[in-house]
Amino acid sequence: MRAVKLRSFGEPDVLTCEEVVVPPVGWGEVLVKIACCGVCHLDLILRSGLRSRVALPRVLGHELAGEVVSVGAGVDAFAAGDRVTVFNFQACLECEDCLRGHPSLCRFSKGDIGQTRDGGYAEYAVLLASNLVKIPQGLAMEAACFAACVYGPPYKAILQVGNLQAGQTVVITGASGGLGLAAIQIVNALGGRSIAVTSSAAKAELLKSKGASDVIVSEDGAFGDDVRRLTDGRGVDLVVELVGSPTFAGTLRSLAPGGRCALIGELHGKPVSINLGLLIIKEFRIEGVQSASRDEVREILDFMKKHDLTPEIWRRLTLEEAALAHLQLQAREAIGRVLLIP
Ligand SMILES: [Zn+2]
Ligand SMILES: [Zn+2]
Secondary structure (H helix, E strand, O other): OEEEEEOOOOOHHHEEEEEOOOOOOOOOEEEEEEEEEEEOHHHHHHHHOOOOOOOOOEEOOOEEEEEEEEEOOOOOOOOOOOEEEEOOEOOOOOOHHHHOOOHHHOOOOOOEEOOOEOOOOEOEEEEEHHHEEEOOOOOOHHHHOOHHHHHHHHHHHHHHHOOOOOOOEEEEEOOOOHHHHHHHHHHHHOOOEEEEEEOOHHHHHHHHHOOOOEEEEOOOOOOHHHHHHHOOOOOEEEEEEOOOOOOHHHHHHHEEEEEEEEEOOOOOOOOOOOOHHHHHHHOOEEEEOOOOOHHHHHHHHHHHHHOOOOOOEEEEEOHHHHHHHHHHHHOOOOOOEEEEOO
């Protein structure tokens, strides 16, 4: 089979496609023929070597969907022909955190697809059955592959942290990325109003065309007063914070009393200052949101099907073009997601 093997860390050109043997299928494992695999910003970090967990050589790619070819011993939940996608991390499913329904907090994780196990930049992948989720009939693989990583965090932010009700308003920072566009779709599906914040004036029109009710262009993160103007001075019920420290002051300023901030992204890793008195008086809630678990991915797939949510696909590229995909993502040219089609 063809696979993009990362053999050394570095610039995008370390990604080259080669002919390799299809790995054997062991106990509890499933051989999947990859139909498509999204290229994630995390992949850029992994390729550059900034995360030490990746042992080389490695096949990147955790946003995959495909068809089961064969199953190993001990697998009875899947059979050849099943359409499947994955959730990103291999929680142990046995520890205290896993058992109380927080597998994303598992400290005994056996590693992540595309990090400690070969992923989807290939024609085939051997995956643990415990990482697979069946795709509901009628939902395209090109949508399903993004359930965990792209729709997962905004879904958890908007439904779990935000408990969004029809008519409520949500601010989405960093709205023109894949997660931001997914967040806009989810808010719309629930009958909410979305205020998209972007640092790029060039992307404002696009955000409108993708369903944002209002768009604020803010280069300095000081958009709180604009949000208040758009909400008759009240502020919003929920902020989906995809940028983190650069926009956090604007986020706090945007919240209505009792408002919630679901924190998904932190791009700069810088500390922020918070007036704790404000948190008390306004009863704000700030919650971190991690990847979706298996049960959540099932829920999200059903939600995507029910509301006909399809991700914005910017480019479809071949495995041979994996390096090009990384270059384009790195240059921040992409609006929406890049897919590799083996
Ligand atoms: Zn991802
Ligand atoms: Zn666990």
